[in-house]
Amino acid sequence: MTIDTTADLKAEAARIRFYIADHWLWFLGLGLLLALAGAAAIAFPFFSTVAAKIALGWLLLFTGVINVVHAFATRGWRAFGHNLIVGLLFAATGAYLAFFPLTGIITLTILLAALFILEGYLELMMALRLQPDAGWFWVLLSGILAIGTGIMIGLGLPDSSTWVLGLLTGINLLASGLSFIFLAVFGRSAGKRHIEQTA
Numbered sequence: 001m002t003i004d005t006t007a008d009l010k011a012e013a014a015r016i017r018f019y020i021a022d023h024w025l026w027f028l029g030l031g032l033l034l035a036l037a038g039a040a041a042i043a044f045p046f047f048s049t050v051a052a053k054i055a056l057g058w059l060l061l062f063t064g065v066i067n068v069v070h071a072f073a074t075r076g077w078r079a080f081g082h083n084l085i086v087g088l089l090f091a092a093t094g095a096y097l098a099f100f101p102l103t104g105i106i107t108l109t110i111l112l113a114a115l116f117i118l119e120g121y122l123e124l125m126m127a128l129r130l131q132p133d134a135g136w137f138w139v140l141l142s143g144i145l146a147i148g149t150g151i152m153i154g155l156g157l158p159d160s161s162t163w164v165l166g167l168l169t170g171i172n173l174l175a176s177g178l179s180f181i182f183l184a185v186f187g188r189s190a191g192k193r194h195i196e197q198t199a
Helices: 001-021 024-043 045-074 079-097 106-128 137-153 165-199
Strands: none
Touching: 001 165, 024 045, 024 137, 024 165, 045 106, 045 137, 045 165, 106 137, 106 165
């Protein structure tokens, strides 16, 4: 059973490598686009903060509308009222974020700081449970950095609210873009090696 599973995993990994090698140009284009968008977001953090807030608003608004439609489509179900209220809350929050772009940024930043601190706390607890297994120190370090980031964002309020969302969005886009670029480069190299070996 283990041999079959290992063979399946190797076959799946090979299929992924061949797919990337065949479509490396698309991966490269997507990576460059994301990296450029990330660099622009980092260069202009206030505008990217507002853009990220509007995008989140539209996402929540869309989710709320879908929930409301689903609630009315399943009116006979006992959870109709719950689904309707959740949908309306999502839609109202999304509309507020999307149509009033310069309001609510401080609240979002506070939530983001709290999220970093909570994530860091959970990673610290995980590191203490993992100790002394290999890698526990890196989990501990990640937790400390997350808590430190959350505290720095919180202490920087209200000034940090004008740039932190945009900066983090930019860093995320840039990191994603670079990962796609590296995938494209290595995928192209792997594809060339495969052609040379089969020739």
